[in-house]
Amino acid sequence: MTLEAILDAAMTLLDTQGAAALTTRNIAVALGCTQASLYRHVRNREELVTLLIDRALSVASSAPPDGADWAEKAAWSSRLFREHLLRHPGVASLLRGTERLGPNSLAGMQYSLELFITAGLSPRLASAAASSLATFVLGSVRLNLGLDTSDPEESRHRRLLFRSRDAAVFPLLVQYADTLAEVTSDDEFEVGLNALLTGFRILIQDSNTTHGQGPSRG
Amino acid sequence: MTLEAILDAAMTLLDTQGAAALTTRNIAVALGCTQASLYRHVRNREELVTLLIDRALSVASSAPPDGADWAEKAAWSSRLFREHLLRHPGVASLLRGTERLGPNSLAGMQYSLELFITAGLSPRLASAAASSLATFVLGSVRLNLGLDTSDPEESRHRRLLFRSRDAAVFPLLVQYADTLAEVTSDDEFEVGLNALLTGFRILIQDSNTTHGQGPSRG
DNA sequence: ACCTGAACACCGTTCAAGT
């Protein structure tokens, strides 16, 4: 019985039955041992979760297509990260800030730092930009954890809810109920991602001109 | 014993002792009743939390300063929302997407929709922009839940961690350890918020010109 | 209608005892 085996069992449990099923009892049963023996390899449940989540964040393995500029690479990696979290909602539900210093989080940090520094940002701004992207991805997934906005049933439900509001209090929700009900989580994400990257592009242009260097590509 | 009293007690508990202390036992003790009696006013604990969180999101009460343009108003509201969540970390830790249809969430939605539609976005893009902002605020707070990036002790800890990495694997983390350790959550938030709003500004300009209308202000 | 008391099946964690 190794720590690796424990994390494997925990990950399977988390993926197949969700975060609520991630109990020391269930992990022990899956491994065919007692709960107590888990505590030989892990301080407590919190440490187990921290190790599990950092391990689940090893997405940085696949690199974006060559020949893409920094914005395309950033968009590609952000979408990859988001899709990974959507495929593993249990991971997203457990993700806090505390794991940011795990090896896989650090790898992602190093990668995105390189991206934004190469693009022309100072280390400080590059760090903030990289964090902002990760922040946006996580928030996007988390705010839609229990929801499936592309499900027509949920869309219908939202339309009815908007439409049945008091038009004096929520005029826009009533007026645009149909449109609002159709906006999916994917739409939101793409609009926000594009806006963020546009903002970074202009930030790069500005910091280039104020430093007396011409724009990098024109 | 009313539902209001239960939620009051729960909110006090959440604010003073954190999410882990938000148990039916503790709520009952605070109210001087038994756990079982809570279930006369609430279906189960999950419903209690949902009601509690939506009630805790009633921040939209205070309006941004008059005379500000849409971007200033959006920035003001976003900062207000973030500061509210930072002041009530328990709320942020429990916030999921499921409460998005509560009365206070709807009020925030109506408000930000009005902001972006007035600014010149279509209802669909306005909805996506508003959600993106909320997403970014929540992600920002959530990724820093257990952390206090402005604490010099934590800053020192991060600097040492970055600096002691393998320079062959994490060259940028090692090289810029000092700078990276000093970037606070506030810095990240302001950079990301500014980038998002810049992106929205350009989105508005584009949708104005492609619709044959001149730019709204020049 | 509302509340109590007691029970239920679960949770994470500890620790003496075994090998």
Place this chain on the structure above:
DNA sequence: ACCTGAACACCGTTCAAGT
């Protein structure tokens, strides 16, 4: 060194019984 068995103090929830 690692694992077991049994216990501990906690969870959320239910339900017959009281008023």
